[in-house]
Every structure is written in C-alpha cells, then in structure tokens.
Amino acid sequence: MRQKGIQLYTDHPEEEFVAPGHRSCQGCAEILALRLALKIFGRDTILVMATGCMEIVSSPLPFTSWRLPWIHVAFENAGAVASGVESAIRILMDKGRIPRKDIHVVAIAGDGGTSDIGFQSLSGALERGHKFTYICLDNEAYMNTGIQRSSSTPFGAMTTTSPPGKRSIGQSTWKKDMPKIVAGHNVPYVATACPSYPFDLFSKVKKARMTDGPSYLHILSVCPTGWRIPTDLAIEYGRLAVRTGVFPLYEVENGKYKITYSPEPLKPVSEYIKGQGRFRHLKDEDIEKIQERITADWENLKALASISNR
Amino acid sequence: MKKGVEVSVAAALAVQLARAEVISAYPITPQTHIVEYLSELVANGELEAVYINVESEHSAMSACCGAAAAGARTFTSSSAQGLELMHEMLYVVSGLRLPVVMTTVNRALSSPLSIWGDHADVMAARDTGWIMLFCENGQEVVDSLIMAYRIGEDRRVLLPVMVNVDGFSLSHVIEPIEFPSQEEVDRFLPPYQPLFSLHPDRPVTMGAYGMPEIYSEAKYAQETAIINSKDIVKEVFDDFANRFGRRYNLVETYNTEDADFVFVALGSIGENIKSAIEELKKEGKKAGLVQLRLYRPFPWKELIDVLKDKKRIAVTERAAPGGALNGPLYTEIATLLYNNGISTKMENYILGLGGRDVMPETFIDIYKGVAREVSEVPTKEKNFMFIGVRG
Amino acid sequence: MAKPMEQYKWHELNVGCVIDEPGNASEYMTGDWRTMKPVWNNEKCVKCGMCWLFCPDAAIYITEDGYYTSNLYYCKGCGICAKECKPGAIKMVEDER
Numbered sequence: 162m163r164q165k166g167i168q169l170y171t172d173h174p175e176e177e178f179v180a181p182g183h184r185s186c187q188g189c190a191e192i193l194a195l196r197l198a199l200k201i202f203g204r205d206t207i208l209v210m211a212t213g214c215m216e217i218v219s220s221p222l223p224f225t226s227w228r229l230p231w232i233h234v235a236f237e238n239a240g241a242v243a244s245g246v247e248s249a250i251r252i253l254m255d256k257g258r259i260p261r262k263d264i265h266v267v268a269i270a271g272d273g274g275t276s277d278i279g280f281q282s283l284s285g286a287l288e289r290g291h292k293f294t295y296i297c298l299d300n301e302a303y304m305n306t307g308i309q310r311s312s313s314t315p316f317g318a319m320t321t322t323s324p325p326g327k328r329s330i331g332q333s334t335w336k337k338d339m340p341k342i343v344a345g346h347n348v349p350y351v352a353t354a355c356p357s358y359p360f361d362l363f364s365k366v367k368k369a370r371m372t373d374g375p376s377y378l379h380i381l382s383v384c385p386t387g388w389r390i391p392t393d394l395a396i397e398y399g400r401l402a403v404r405t406g407v408f409p410l411y412e413v414e415n416g417k418y419k420i421t422y423s424p425e426p427l428k429p430v431s432e433y434i435k436g437q438g439r440f441r442h443l444k445d446e447d448i449e450k451i452q453e454r455i456t457a458d459w460e461n462l463k464a465l466a467s468i469s470n471r
Numbered sequence: 472m473k474k475g476v477e478v479s480v481a482a483a484l485a486v487q488l489a490r491a492e493v494i495s496a497y498p499i500t501p502q503t504h505i506v507e508y509l510s511e512l513v514a515n516g517e518l519e520a521v522y523i524n525v526e527s528e529h530s531a532m533s534a535c536c537g538a539a540a541a542g543a544r545t546f547t548s549s550s551a552q553g554l555e556l557m558h559e560m561l562y563v564v565s566g567l568r569l570p571v572v573m574t575t576v577n578r579a580l581s582s583p584l585s586i587w588g589d590h591a592d593v594m595a596a597r598d599t600g601w602i603m604l605f606c607e608n609g610q611e612v613v614d615s616l617i618m619a620y621r622i623g624e625d626r627r628v629l630l631p632v633m634v635n636v637d638g639f640s641l642s643h644v645i646e647p648i649e650f651p652s653q654e655e656v657d658r659f660l661p662p663y664q665p666l667f668s669l670h671p672d673r674p675v676t677m678g679a680y681g682m683p684e685i686y687s688e689a690k691y692a693q694e695t696a697i698i699n700s701k702d703i704v705k706e707v708f709d710d711f712a713n714r715f716g717r718r719y720n721l722v723e724t725y726n727t728e729d730a731d732f733v734f735v736a737l738g739s740i741g742e743n744i745k746s747a748i749e750e751l752k753k754e755g756k757k758a759g760l761v762q763l764r765l766y767r768p769f770p771w772k773e774l775i776d777v778l779k780d781k782k783r784i785a786v787t788e789r790a791a792p793g794g795a796l797n798g799p800l801y802t803e804i805a806t807l808l809y810n811n812g813i814s815t816k817m818e819n820y821i822l823g824l825g826g827r828d829v830m831p832e833t834f835i836d837i838y839k840g841v842a843r844e845v846s847e848v849p850t851k852e853k854n855f856m857f858i859g860v861r862g
Numbered sequence: 863m864a865k866p867m868e869q870y871k872w873h874e875l876n877v878g879c880v881i882d883e884p885g886n887a888s889e890y891m892t893g894d895w896r897t898m899k900p901v902w903n904n905e906k907c908v909k910c911g912m913c914w915l916f917c918p919d920a921a922i923y924i925t926e927d928g929y930y931t932s933n934l935y936y937c938k939g940c941g942i943c944a945k946e947c948k949p950g951a952i953k954m955v956e957d958e959r
Contacts, residue, residue, distance in 0.1 A: 249493050
C-alpha cells in the first residue's frame with residue numbers, strides 16, 4: 162500500500178501514451194515532458210506533431226511509440242495541420258457523420274518548429290481561434306539535426322552554427338520570447354512549464370485542456386545531449402533554470418499574468434550556466450551581462466503580474 | 472437547363488454539389504473568385520462546411536491535409552506562386568494517400584510577376600503524385616470536379632486530384648453550363664468513408680518516417696497506386712457518362728482520324744486550335760488536335776493509339792523549358808514515341824506565356840511551317856521555338 | 863505484430879504507410895544502450911514514486927508490495943531516478959551484462 166500524503170504522485174493516470182521503446186537520448190526531458198502532459202490530456206486526444214526530435218524518436222516505419230492518434234506532416238505547419246484536424250472533427254460531428262465526443266487536438270513542435278519555421282502557421286492558427294493546445298517543447302536549439310542555433314537559443318550558448326571564436330561569443334542574440342508573443346495574440350491561455358515541476362505542469366495542462374479556444378504551453382525541455390551536461394541532471398537543470406529566473410514559471414489567463422512559482426530570492430545565474438558545456442567558454446563578464454538581463458526580465462515579469470492583479 | 476455563370480462560380484457550385492466539408496484557401500489571382508464564392512455559400516448556410524481562412528497557401532494545403540486525415544472531404548484552390556508555396560505539401564498529401572481535391576487556376580510564375588495564364592505552375596508540380604485533369608471549358612470544370620472526388624476517394628485509388636483551369640481565359644469567362652441536381656450528385660458521390668482516420672477510438676499513426684530499408688517499398692506502393700488509378704478514372708468517366716450523358720475520354724481527339732498532322736495541347740487553348748483546324752479545312756487541309764484530359768497518370772496507351780500513324784506532331788506548351796532540351800510535354804511524348812519505335816517528326820512550340828493571346832492564325836502558320844519567334848534566330852542550339860516573340 | 867522493416871514487401875504496407883498497431887514500438891529494446899543500471903534499496907525507499915514520475919523512458923514500474931523497480935528491457939541507464947531520489951534509495955551500478 163502506498164503511504165498517505167505521497168500518494169498524490171501516483172494518483173495521476175498511470176497509463177503511458179508514449180510507449181516505452183522510443184529512441185530518445187538518455188535522460189531526455191523533452192519526451193518526459195510529453196509523457197507527463199499526455200497523462201493529463203488522456204485518451205480522447207489527437208496529436209499533430211511537427212518534424213523534430215520527438216517525431217524522429219517515435220515513428221520509424223512500421224513502428225510507432227504513440228498510443229494516441231498521431232500525425233506528422235512537415236516541419237513548419239503543426240498549427241495549420243491542427244487547424245484542419247480540429248475543423249474536420251467539428252464539422253463531422255455537426256453533420257452527424259461521427260458521434261459527438263469531447264476530442265482535444267494537441268499540436269506539438271520544438272523551439273525551431275515554433276519560433277522559427279512554424280511561426281507563421283502557429284500565428285494563423287492562434288488568430289483564427291481554433292480550440293486546440295499548442296505545445297512548444299523548447300530545448301533551445303535544433304537538436305534533431307545536430308544542435309544548430311534557433312531564435313530560442315539563449316545568449317552566449319555554443320551550438321554547431323553559433324560557435325564561439327575569436328570574433329564570436331557563441332549565440333549573439335537574446336532568446337526570442339515566444340510565450341509573450343503568443344500572449345500578444347490575445348488567446349485565452351498561455352503558460353510556461355517545465356517537467357522539473359511536474360505538478361505545476363499538470364495543472365497548466367489541465368487548464369489548457371479546459372480552455373475554450375487556443376491554448377499555448379511553452380515547456381522548457383532540458384537536453385543533456387545539446388546542453389552538454391550529464392544524463393542524470395536534466396531535472397536538476399530545469400530546476401536551476403526556474404530558480405535563477407532564467408525560465409520563470411507563469412501563466413497568462415485571459416490577458417492576466419500570474420507567476421505560478423516564485424523562486425525569490427533568485428539564485429545567481431552562474432549556478433545555472435557553470436557546468437553546462439554549451440556555456441563553458443563564457444567569461445565572468447559575459448555571465449555578468451546575462452545576469453543583468455535575467456534580473457531585468459524577471460522584474461518586468463513581476464511588474465506585468467502586479468499590473469494584472471490591480 | 473443551362474445557366475450562364477462565370478466559370479469560377481461554376482467551380483464553386485460544383486464543390487457545393489460535392490458537399491465539401493473543410494475548405495481552406497489563401498487569396499491569389501486568378502483563383503480567388505472560386506473561394507470567394509465558396510466562403511459566401513458557407514456564410515449563408517448553403518454549404519455545410521468549415522471555411523478556414525489560412526495565412527498562406529502552405530497552410531491551406533496543410534489544413535486540408537489534416538482535415539482529410541481526420542476523415543473530411545476537403546477542397547482548396549490556388550495559382551502560380553501559391554502552388555509553389557504549397558509544393559512541399561503536395562508531395563506529403565499524395566504520400567499520405569489523402570484524397571484532397573483542388574483546382575489550380577493556371578497562371579505564370581514570377582519573375583517577372585504576371586497574374587496572367589500559362590502552365591508554368593502546374594508543370595512544376597506535375598510529378599508530385601497527384602492525379603491531374605485539364606479542362607477546356609466551364610462544363611468540363613464542373614464535371615471534372617464532381618468526378619475528382621469520386622476518383623480520389625475510391626478505395627483502390629486514395630490519391631489527391633488536381634483540376635486545372637486556365638487562368639482568366641477560362642476561369643473568368645461566362646459560359647452556359649448545365650448543373651446536375653443535388654440528388655443526382657449524391658447518388659453518384661456518396662459521403663467520403665476513409666480507410667483510416669484520426670480518431671481516439673482507433674488510434675493510428677500517420678506520417679511515420681521511412682528508413683532506407685523501407686522507403687523504396689513505400690514509394691513503389693504509391694507509384695503502383697497512381698499508375699493503376701487510370702482504370703478507375705476511366706470507370707468513373709464511363710459511369711458519369713451513363714448518369715449525366717456527357718462522355719469524357721482520357722485523351723480527347725478532334726478531327727484526328729484522317730489527319731496526318733496533329734497538334735497536342737493542354738487546356739483551353741484547344742478552342743483556338745479547333746478554330747484553326749476548321750479554317751484549314753476550308754482550304755482543304757487536314758489537321759487534328761489531341762488533348763490530354765488526364766495528364767497524371769500519363770495516358771500513354773491512349774496517346775500511342777492516336778499518334779502512331781501521324782506524319783507530323785506539333786506539341787504546343789504554355790511553359791518555358793528553363794534550360795531543358797524541350798518543354799515538359801514534348802519530352803514526355805518524344806519518350807513515348809521512342810519507346811514504341813515510332814520516329815515521327817515532332818515540333819515543339821512554346822506559346823501563350825504569361826497570358827499572351829494565341830490566335831487561330833498562329834496555329835495555321837504552325838501548320839504551314841511559317842510560324843516564327845523572331846526575325847533572326849538568336850540561339851542556334853535549340854530544339855523548340857518560342858512563338859510570337861518580337862525580334 | 864510488425865515485422866522488422868527490412869522484411870516488408872511493398873504490398874504489405876498499409877495505404878499511406880499508416881501504422882494501425884498503437885505503441886508497437888514497445889517491442890524495441892532500448893535496454894542495451896545502458897552501461898549503468900539503477901538498483902533500489904527498499905529499506906530506504908519511502909514509496910514516493912518520484913523515480914517513476916521522472917523516468918523519461920517509462921521504464922520504472924510499481925511492484926506488488928508498493929516499491930519501485932526498473933524494466934531493464936527499456937531502462938537506458940540515464941540515472942535521473944537515482945539523482946532525484948530524495949532518501950537516496952537508488953544507486954547506479956555498473957551493468958555487467
């Protein structure tokens with residue numbers, strides 16, 4: 162018998178919708194994020210997945226890791242394909258061609274498939290107001306093709322296309338703020354999450370599932386392979402990203418910002434950066450520069466949250 | 472009873488008769504009238520469908536792909552740059568074997584930008600694994616669209632179908648067109664019943680990737696499907712003829728029986744060629760016309776039957792070769808004749824680019840061998856002739 | 863059941879290469895990627911289930927007596943379970959196979 166109090170953890174559905182035997186790297190927090198999210202979405206879900214790590218580790222013909230209806234079409238169009246699926250399900254039910262049922266469509270893409278190549282398609286789907294959830298699994302680079310930089314790669318990070326050198330610090334631009342861009346579409350629900358905080362993630366997935374309209378989840382998915390960290394540290398680095406303010410956990414519900422977990426006082430950013438191979442080349446002054454930016458961003462977010470509470 | 476309507480509107484009415492369920496399109500001239508009218512039908516509740524106003528043609532085809540995968544009857548329409556933008560998706564839809572139906576209102580490709588008609592757009596998409604039909608007039612557009620769904624959704628086919636309509640010269644003209652009744656169409660075209668669809672009650676995986684060990688097998692299966700679809704196209708044409716009284720053939724011929732000389736053409740340009748043939752008849756000269764109604768899969772047997780005894784074949788194309796030896800249609804017909812041991816004299820004429828009118832006189836000149844592109848030929852090493860270029 | 867991909871003939875594939883056996887990739891063994899394996903000390907285990915929750919490979923399951931253990935057919939040996947085990951009941955040891 163399970164002990165009381167701790168039972169919470171296993172009260173969540175024990176069914177696995179991502180079958181074991183998938184080929185993600187050791188210690189992949191991206192597939193973990195999906196595994197956990199799908200436990201909440203449940204059986205009546207249709208998955209639309211962009212090309213990327215999660216697609217490639219799960220579907221080598223004639224095998225599939227998916228126990229839910231799943232379609233992969235291309236890299237840049239998860240938003241549009243999901244729009245089509247959602248519309249079809251709706252009209253087929255309206256016409257009585259399939260039985261009425263509460264089926265939820267979930268589009269899933271990486272940070273490249275969301276903030277770069279799939280940006281337009283996502284924007285269109287959000288603006289049109291389809292009832293679906295879009296999940297961005299952000300591992301901060303194009304990991305599937307061998308760790309190239311995306312617009313979601315953080316400042317200073319080394320990738321195979323943003324190598325540090327005599328004239329380069331590595332990634333020379335600041336991470337694109339996707340959740341705020343999505344919030345700019347005035348959709349009913351936007352949230353950031355991280356599998357290192359599973360209960361925060363569960364409650365946000367639940368809200369996304371219940372939203373009548375588009376919902377967006379931006380999930381930080383630590384990638385030991387691309388970040389050059391030991392395979393057992395994926396959960397720990399997700400936690401550090403949150404506690405240093407690098408990746409704050411918040412939600413935007415009907416335009417109102419709310420910080421769902423306050424890590425204050427923030428840990429120094431260096432605790433997050435040191436130890437990651439992708440930041441190994443950074444000097445103290447570089448880390449200082451990042452610290453300033455992170456602190457300012459955190460203050461901005463707090464201001465947004467406090468305005469929302471007025 | 473015939474109704475006088477713009478061909479684009481007629482196309483929309485055909486899609487309504489076919490009871491399309493999800494329509495997704497992006498505005499581009501000259502196809503816009505079709506989807507404008509469709510969105511009106513949906514807005515007025517005259518067509519029970521979802522109209523998705525996407526933000527690009529790539530998304531238009533992506534949305535149709537998703538909707539078809541979920542089991543809905545879908546429609547989109549595009550032209551030129553739009554067709555190029557959705558090019559990637561054309562392959563995916565045929566590979567996933569989804570019976571999406573679209574009209575391509577044929578238009579020239581940039582650059583220079585031209586909104587006017589030619590076949591550059593469809594020629595760039597000809598090998599994407601779609602079944603392709605060409606139309607000469609508005610009646611054919613209506614009938615082809617209704618038949619396109621029957622063909623594509625047949626369990627022995629399950630492939631997307633493209634109905635080609637010449638931009639402006641066909642899409643924007645008003646023609647007398649006969650529309651079948653809804654009851655007749657419903658009997659001819661029952662609701663789409665997919666073999667597989669995305670639904671939680673029966674989870675399937677669509678769009679898995681193919682390793683080198685299995686990719687060739689997947690492609691072979693797809694190739695077999697499109698090659699074999701020719702028989703079903705014929706079957707549907709026959710059934711349509713029996714029910715509606717209008718007979719279509721994979722390859723249409725005009726005055727070819729006793730002519731040694733034939734034109735080969737696609738689409739609405741055939742009407743001017745027919746006028747030229749009538750003029751030539753008055754002079755006692757015999758010329759015929761061969762039109763491919765079905766372009767993909769390539770109706771090679773039917774073509775051989777008409778072309779085998781001819782002495783001279785003039786292939787006219789509304790697309791520039793772009794550095795190829797010849798235009799795409801010529802190349803394919805030349806291959807066909809060579810493979811069958813026929814060495815008929817062939818000529819390749821590139822004309823009607825970017826909406827340039829080609830009058831019947833030009834085809835009379837081609838027949839007489841006096842058609843010229845410029846006064847002096849600037850390039851010697853060339854196996855085709857651009858017609859009507861000022862020098 | 864799906865055969866290995868190199869044994870498929872072209873006409874044995876579903877139309878559109880649809881896979882209609884949900885989750886059939888679970889036949890695939892990922893356990894042989896492993897160099898280290900987790901070992902549980904049930905005396906220290908408080909049955910919280912964090913190891914189960916955090917396993918990216920869904921390779922940890924609950925035993926009849928409420929303790930946890932890993933399915934070595936799938937366990938890739940990443941070590942997250944051992945790292946995240948608060949009471950320190952899981953140790954990664956060299957896997958001598």
